[in-house]
């Protein structure tokens with residue numbers, strides 16, 4: 001049995017994009033896991049999408065079908081004022097048809113985030129993405145404390161999902177603990193997606 005995981009993110013400066021790649025690496029440690037990575041375009045103030053349909057660089061933009069077809073979801077955003085960034089909310093607000101058809105029920109989901117201050121909303125940002133996915137009936141996949149990096153980290157990383165503490169000025173990238181937690185998060189999502197798909 002194969003499982004399809006969707007890793008969906010918005011990233012303006014690259015931190016969340018880097019996390020997505022490490023989460024994919026973890027997911028790919030689980031046999032028969034196919035990972036699809038998709039990004040989201042910027043949102044404009046007029047709420048019209050102004051981006052070209054094909055991004056200048058990186059992964060294709062996410063379409064609703066990518067979400068409908070996944071067996072598990074990792075969704076990532078920068079922390080903007082302690083919450084998910086507008087492009088992520090805009091995408092989620094277009095998922096009513098999936099909510100009505102119940103297509104995401106009993107599929108596992110996790111969230112990941114990057115924030116530039118230690119107490120500036122890591123958990124709140126994860127929680128903001130968790131709530132709509134719980135409405136969809138998805139099963140939350142956090143990070144258990146058996147991952148020692150959760151205790152050791154001096155930067156990001158929470159039991160609600162992996163985060164990155166980005167620098168205000170020049171970000172030096174993810175810490176070793178943050179990378180370890182990204183990989184653990186991806187692996188756990190793939191394992192849960194496999195178990196839940198077998199059960200259905």
Ligand SMILES: Cc1cc2nc3c(=O)[nH]c(=O)nc-3n(C[C@H](O)[C@H](O)[C@H](O)COP(=O)(O)O)c2cc1C
Pocket residue numbers: 010011012013014015016017077078079080081082083114115116117118119120121166
């Ligand atoms: C509009 C805006 C609001 C932000 N709000 C917060 C915040 O509430 N807390 C925080 O720690 N960082 C905040 N930041 C910093 C970003 O979360 C941080 O730079 C993040 O790492 C960006 O991710 P990216 O590199 O994937 O774009 C904010 C940045 C912007 C542009």
